[in-house]
Amino acid sequence: MISLKRQSFSNSRTQLATEVDFDIQQKKRVGILGGTFNPPHIGHLIIADQVCHQLGLEKIYFMPSANPPHQDEKKAIEANHRLHMVELAIEGNQRFDVEKAEIERGGKSYTYDTIVKLKEEHPDTDYYFIIGGDMVEYLPKWYKIEKLAQLVEFVGVNRPGYNLLSPYPIIWVDVPSMDISSTSLRKSLEMNCPVNYLIPRKTLEYIWREGLYQNGR
Known part of the structure; x- marks a missing residue:
């Protein structure tokens, strides 16, 4: 009987260890990919696709910001428009x-507060926060950056002309170099210049239909 009990206990421990290992392996x-997406363009899509495949991620979530606090102030159209453009x-x-x-x-969007909330809601998920090479130098200025660096893995994508060194651990992913930005696209739209293929077709159709970035909108 003692031998049987020991065997049963041993099996239970083995089963428990296996279940724990399985749970760890199954973590999502x-x-x-955060940003104003003002407007979203093919550069955003290519970055998301490359990171997703190169790191073997399950999904990429595009997270439009309400009001980014750590960037130079920029004019952004209403959040509902930016959200719908991303969805399209x-x-x-x-x-x-x-x-x-x-x-x-709403209000100012601090990445730390957002990640804390997401991890509370999804404890079974590991988050990889994607930033452009132009944002790396700003990391020391981010709100509660030391704590944030313990909650996420930063993924950097190369941008020509920017420093790749950082005091924080960053996983670097090479993506095709593209000289395209939301700022330049807004100017082109304001001047009624063609932006075909630079902005996804359905998003561009929405921009024209709603008259966004035109006549001061």
Whole structure:
């Protein structure tokens, strides 16, 4: 009887260890690409796709910000327009989705507060926060950056002319170099210049239909 009990206990421990290992292995790995998306363009989509495949992530969530506090002030159109433009841009890609946390909260969007909330809601998920090479130098200025660096894995994508050194651990992913930005696209739209193929078709149709970035809008 003693031998049987010991064997049963041993089996239970083995089963428990196996279940724990299985849970760890099953933890979701998702990326977050934040930004104003003012407007979203093919550069955003290519970055998300490359990071997703190169790091083997389950999904990439596009997270439009309500009001980014750590960037130079920029004119952004209403959040509902930016959200809808992103939804149209990623339509049909099963690995892409939208995270509405910052827009729903409103006000200034601090990444630390957002990640804390997401991890509380999804404790089974590891987050990979994607930043452009131009944002790396700003990291020391981010709100509660030391704590944030313990909650997420930063993923950097190369941008020509920017320093790749950082006091914080960053996973670097090479993506095709593209000289395209939302700022330049807004100027082109204001001047009625062609931006075909630079902005996803359905998103561009929405921009024209709503008259966004035209006549001061």
